[in-house]
Amino acid sequence: xxxxxxxxxxxxxxxxxxxxxxxxxxxxxxxxxxxxxxxxxxxxxxxxxxxxxxxxxxxxxxxxxxxxxxxxxxxxxxxxxxxxxxxxxxxxxxxxxxxxxxxxxxxxxxxxxx
Amino acid sequence: xxxxxxxxxxxxxxxxxxxxxxxxxxxxxxxxxxxxxxxxxxxxxxxxxxxxxxxxxxxxxxxxxxxxxxxxxxxxxxxxxxxxxxxxxxxxxxxxxxxxxxxxxxxxxxxxxxxx
Numbered sequence: 001x002x003x004x005x006x007x008x009x010x011x012x013x014x015x016x017x018x019x020x021x022x023x024x025x026x027x028x029x030x031x032x033x034x035x036x037x038x039x040x041x042x043x044x045x046x047x048x049x050x051x052x053x054x055x056x057x058x059x060x061x062x063x064x065x066x067x068x069x070x071x072x073x074x075x076x077x078x079x080x081x082x083x084x085x086x087x088x089x090x091x092x093x094x095x096x097x098x099x100x101x102x103x104x105x106x107x108x109x110x111x112x113x114x
Numbered sequence: 115x116x117x118x119x120x121x122x123x124x125x126x127x128x129x130x131x132x133x134x135x136x137x138x139x140x141x142x143x144x145x146x147x148x149x150x151x152x153x154x155x156x157x158x159x160x161x162x163x164x165x166x167x168x169x170x171x172x173x174x175x176x177x178x179x180x181x182x183x184x185x186x187x188x189x190x191x192x193x194x195x196x197x198x199x200x201x202x203x204x205x206x207x208x209x210x211x212x213x214x215x216x217x218x219x220x221x222x223x224x225x226x227x228x229x230x
Contacts, residue, residue: 033217042223043220045217092218107158
């Protein structure tokens with residue numbers, strides 16, 4: 001089945017130690033998103049890629065970066081994680097061709113910062 | 115800026131009963147999309163139903179239907195014949211244009227518990 005895959009599902013990192021989360025998709029969607037969801041809160045958009053075009057939300061911290069080497073893969077890099085970065089990170093994809101389409105979400109990666 | 119408000123943090127319903135989750139939003143746009151997403155305890159976000167603002171007819175997907183009141187900027191979700199598997203966090207979301215793509219602006223969610 002076509003899907004959005006996130007690895008790892010659980011990630012523990014130390015304060016200040018760089019960490020990379022990965023997302024892959026078999027849907028061949030042209031847009032990929034990263035959301036941050038803290039406990040009992042709504043998901044918050046960090047950035048998205050429209051094809052190869054990177055778009056950063058204005059309030060996304062500089063500590064967060066992303067790479068999309070090809071259509072199928074997208075990475076979230078946290079350069080120096082702080083305790084406040086502990087959250088669930090959700091990857092989503094959508095196919096946008098002249099209109100708005102629903103987003104398909106991966107299962108998320110739960111990041112713990114010690 | 116678009117804001118999405120879900121005024122019911124938690125709700126409970128008995129199995130087989132009907133429950134309605136409320137959502138209001140604020141926008142100055144005329145054409146937009148609204149969604150309800152479900153996030154079960156396993157955390158996979160799943161689309162429940164979508165509504166295009168230009169359509170007057172309310173969307174329906176099996177046991178799930180919406181009451182879309184564009185003038186009132188209201189978008190409630192009705193779940194009929196509730197099942198235990200409907201237990202989840204439900205997010206109302208407004209799709210907004212951000213730079214070169216669309217993204218979802220979520221409400222804070224309503225935690226729904228379906229009891230036997």
